Amino acid sequence: MHVVELHDAYIMQDVNTVLQRVTFTLGKGEFAYLVGRTGSGKSSLLKTLYADLPLGGGVATVVDYPLQKLATGKVPYLRRKLGIIFQDFQLLFDRSVADNLLFVLNATGWKGKARKKQRISEVLMRVGLANAAGKMPHQLSGGEQQRVVIARALLNEPLLLLADEPTGNLDPDVADSIMRLFVEINNAGTAVLMATHNYQLIQQYPRRVLRCQDGQLLDSTAASFRVGE
Numbered sequence: 001m002h003v004v005e006l007h008d009a010y011i012m013q014d015v016n017t018v019l020q021r022v023t024f025t026l027g028k029g030e031f032a033y034l035v036g037r038t039g040s041g042k043s044s045l046l047k048t049l050y051a052d053l054p055l056g057g058g059v060a061t062v063v064d065y066p067l068q069k070l071a072t073g074k075v076p077y078l079r080r081k082l083g084i085i086f087q088d089f090q091l092l093f094d095r096s097v098a099d100n101l102l103f104v105l106n107a108t109g110w111k112g113k114a115r116k117k118q119r120i121s122e123v124l125m126r127v128g129l130a131n132a133a134g135k136m137p138h139q140l141s142g143g144e145q146q147r148v149v150i151a152r153a154l155l156n157e158p159l160l161l162l163a164d165e166p167t168g169n170l171d172p173d174v175a176d177s178i179m180r181l182f183v184e185i186n187n188a189g190t191a192v193l194m195a196t197h198n199y200q201l202i203q204q205y206p207r208r209v210l211r212c213q214d215g216q217l218l219d220s221t222a223a224s225f226r227v228g229e
């Protein structure tokens with residue numbers, strides 16, 4: 001089963017085509033990096049996959065939702081099957097870590113105080129922040145905040161994590177520990193598509209690479225792919 005399947009997809013920003021004829025699949029539990037120069041279309045592709053940008057043309061299926069005919073009302077259901085991680089942490093700074101997570105559980109229809117509390121402690125444990133529930137985001141380091149964002153993305157047991165530069169603002173050591181967390185999550189069966197500029201991490205944790213270049217998406221698993229930019 002594939003969690004992403006694109007065939008001749010067009011990635012658009014308004015009337016401009018950012019990527020054309022994008023064709024690739026990402027299997028269940030697979031890990032792929034998304035690379036390419038600034039402005040080459042990485043974020044636009046990720047945004048299209050979580051239905052923040054409309055598909056310009058072609059066929060795209062993400063966790064079984066066909067994007068070319070996705071009703072607006074279905075978007076929250078698609079997103080519930082995805083974990084979305086942005087570069088800027090986007091935590092709510094006016095409430096505790098637990099309340100940040102609770103906010104998402106409430107917004108995605110979870111019922112039962114005890115169940116919600118249990119799920120919050122499970123995901124915090126998973127990202128190595130078992131004791132952070134009561135803390136305010138500003139009391140955490142950048143790396144810890146990013147872990148909370150990852151915990152938040154895991155709440156609904158996503159089939160696919162979409163991460164846009166998740167290590168972009170972090171020191172190399174911290175970036176490495178976040179990367180190890182992604183590898184761990186991936187090893188447990190969640191597919192990951194991660195946009196990054198961090199070639200050191202790619203060398204250290206080699207995986208399939210998808211590269212945005214000249215309006216196209218190149219795939220390291222294809223015979224024509226060449227290493228480096």
Ligand SMILES: Nc1ncnc2c1ncn2[C@@H]1O[C@H](COP(=O)(O)OP(=O)(O)OP(=O)(O)O)[C@@H](O)[C@H]1O
Nearest residue numbers: 013014018036037038039040041042043044045212
């Ligand atoms: N909100 C927007 N409105 C219009 N055009 C946009 C918008 N965001 C990005 N673009 C354009 O779309 C193209 C692709 O940008 P995108 O952000 O997807 O690239 P990227 O590879 O993610 O870059 P970076 O590595 O800097 O994040 C660029 O030409 C950019 O100028």
